[in-house]
Amino acid sequence: MATNTQIPVADRRVPVIAPGHTFSTITEKISNIVLSRPVSLGWIFGFLIVFSMMNVLMMALGYLFIKGTGIWGINIPIGWGFAIVNFVWWIGIGHAGTLISAILCLLRQTWRNSINRFAEAMTLFAVACAGIFPLAHTGRPWLAYWLFPYPNTMRYWPNFRSPLVWDVFAVSTYFTISLVFWFVGLIPDLATLRDRTENVWVQRIYGLLAMGWRGSARHWHRYETAYLLLAGLATPLVLSVHTVVSFDFAVGIVPGWHTTIFPPYFVAGAIYSGFAMVLCLAIPIRAIYGLQDFITMRHLENAAKVMLATGLIVAYGYGMEAFMGWYSGSPFDSFLLWNRLHGPYRLSYMALLGCNILIPQVLWLKKFRVSTGWLWIISFVVLVGMWLERFIIVVVSLSRDFLNSSFGMYYPTKWDWMTFAGTIGMFLTAMWLFVRILPMISIFELRTLLPESHVHEATEVKQ
Amino acid sequence: MSDFSSSGPVYGLMAEFDSAQELVAAAHKTHEAGYQKIDAYSPFPIEGLAEAIGFHKNNVPLVVLIGGIIGGLSAYALQYWVAVITYPVNVGGRPFHSWPSFIIVTFELTILFGGLSSAIGMLALNGLPMPYHPVFNVPEFAKASENKFFLVVFSSDPKYDAARTRSFLSGLAPRMIAEVPS
Numbered sequence: 346m347a348t349n350t351q352i353p354v355a356d357r358r359v360p361v362i363a364p365g366h367t368f369s370t371i372t373e374k375i376s377n378i379v380l381s382r383p384v385s386l387g388w389i390f391g392f393l394i395v396f397s398m399m400n401v402l403m404m405a406l407g408y409l410f411i412k413g414t415g416i417w418g419i420n421i422p423i424g425w426g427f428a429i430v431n432f433v434w435w436i437g438i439g440h441a442g443t444l445i446s447a448i449l450c451l452l453r454q455t456w457r458n459s460i461n462r463f464a465e466a467m468t469l470f471a472v473a474c475a476g477i478f479p480l481a482h483t484g485r486p487w488l489a490y491w492l493f494p495y496p497n498t499m500r501y502w503p504n505f506r507s508p509l510v511w512d513v514f515a516v517s518t519y520f521t522i523s524l525v526f527w528f529v530g531l532i533p534d535l536a537t538l539r540d541r542t543e544n545v546w547v548q549r550i551y552g553l554l555a556m557g558w559r560g561s562a563r564h565w566h567r568y569e570t571a572y573l574l575l576a577g578l579a580t581p582l583v584l585s586v587h588t589v590v591s592f593d594f595a596v597g598i599v600p601g602w603h604t605t606i607f608p609p610y611f612v613a614g615a616i617y618s619g620f621a622m623v624l625c626l627a628i629p630i631r632a633i634y635g636l637q638d639f640i641t642m643r644h645l646e647n648a649a650k651v652m653l654a655t656g657l658i659v660a661y662g663y664g665m666e667a668f669m670g671w672y673s674g675s676p677f678d679s680f681l682l683w684n685r686l687h688g689p690y691r692l693s694y695m696a697l698l699g700c701n702i703l704i705p706q707v708l709w710l711k712k713f714r715v716s717t718g719w720l721w722i723i724s725f726v727v728l729v730g731m732w733l734e735r736f737i738i739v740v741v742s743l744s745r746d747f748l749n750s751s752f753g754m755y756y757p758t759k760w761d762w763m764t765f766a767g768t769i770g771m772f773l774t775a776m777w778l779f780v781r782i783l784p785m786i787s788i789f790e791l792r793t794l795l796p797e798s799h800v801h802e803a804t805e806v807k808q
Numbered sequence: 809m810s811d812f813s814s815s816g817p818v819y820g821l822m823a824e825f826d827s828a829q830e831l832v833a834a835a836h837k838t839h840e841a842g843y844q845k846i847d848a849y850s851p852f853p854i855e856g857l858a859e860a861i862g863f864h865k866n867n868v869p870l871v872v873l874i875g876g877i878i879g880g881l882s883a884y885a886l887q888y889w890v891a892v893i894t895y896p897v898n899v900g901g902r903p904f905h906s907w908p909s910f911i912i913v914t915f916e917l918t919i920l921f922g923g924l925s926s927a928i929g930m931l932a933l934n935g936l937p938m939p940y941h942p943v944f945n946v947p948e949f950a951k952a953s954e955n956k957f958f959l960v961v962f963s964s965d966p967k968y969d970a971a972r973t974r975s976f977l978s979g980l981a982p983r984m985i986a987e988v989p990s
Contacts, residue, residue, distance in 0.1 A: 367955065504897060505887045506909040510913070518916040518917070528927070537851070537954060556931065556937035557937055558953075559943055559944070559952065562860075562863065563866075566853075571868045574868065574922070575926050575927065578926070582916075589916075800829050800857075
């Protein structure tokens, strides 16, 4: 990353890093959260809550493994239910992390440097939560490795023409590359923690993970190349993942699924919900850990603008679905539209329109974009709205397709809800631990935001 | 070599600087003075520093290119072999070699292999993981991951001479100079 060309231009906007910071103060402030900040009662109390929620997931999955998917509300015609709704929702949330870390890196948006680390962590945890659902939904998750092509005594191979097999490759690649990207970004900061801690065991653990990183100029040179290439590879990857997820639907012939607009509309929706999750996490974290100097209003406002823009793309998607319902002239497609507006699930469709289209429009007003309270509420509303969108796509489309004789309703059971709530618990448990054991903001990338890190500019000033 | 050093073998001489600008300037001067085996250490990537010590081109892009090509080719070959040769399944009379359906897995594995080779290639070319390295023997070096900048002339450099190199380095006005025990 050529760093000397990308200093934020002096303007009237809030800076990406508060004035008065030096290399030491940045290092100290972020690493002390991990190394010396005492564990507060609030953290323990919160951890107990989210950890209990995670155990709800363990119970729900344990019972599922004993009884099978019959404990869920799924049945024909709605065979997908919560499992796929939640899968798509969680995968979508992950997308913002990769967008921030990879796409904004390629676009040289330096404001990303303060939020990419925890957004990437969010991606990993969200994809881990997402992965649980299709595995559990297979019914016999202990045989899930059958999805991968490997020589076996049954002499069978996966069908590579199936979007479900594409999904296996897309999601597992996405998880692996996100993990690699995140870890590569962590190496220099792990070295910082190794050098700063006084506890010998903590030093050994961070030292092991830092792998002997010493900040050599040759290493940095290769490191930056590798990081940039990873960003360049992750950018098409993130766009492909939700595209492939949308193929799970779009390749089917069910009305409401079989449309060409799905890939871009899914990707936009993914980024929409992902940024909502970033804001939902960043706003409390920056307040609790006093990181307002690094995650400034500028970051929150930019995230709000991305939400607004992707929200409008999603709105366009809804509009186009409705338009095609009429324009296609297909009675099944127009029935789909009628069914969404007047059918048994009309309330969720109305709530969807309210949450995803109507309410976020207040983000046009600066007043809402610079108020952390409002931003948090709107982000939460968007998360609910995007979950409803997946519910509408999966459940409502399946509930009434071509023949009246195969119409049906879907009622989630308590096990469905427990699994869903449990993954939220698992996600939050992972976040809870992450903020205390790893630097949640990239320390070395923040250092490059300081003017003293830019050699050429500084020498020019001297002359 | 280090004929009158304190004790034991010496890895090199280390000079500490306060700012990125000083380090880049010092690295330039040291390289121009004819020292070949030198290295600079900083808490963040500095543009032009690698060039200043005479390191211009790295092979990470080549590794990634090869990794990506292997990933893509092997993915396509696997799918072709499965779908056409070893396990052909007639799906609605479509051709066995239905290449458009194979593009996605090919793409994903290109990214996967490319990405993994980028990370593993970078670490391998950097010689990491490395559990022990002499520069860490200098206590001040702990600040290299925080706010200080270091330049090391290795004792393996043909021009290295404990006394003359030390006086050359002190001409660059560093904060301190330390001998790095091997």
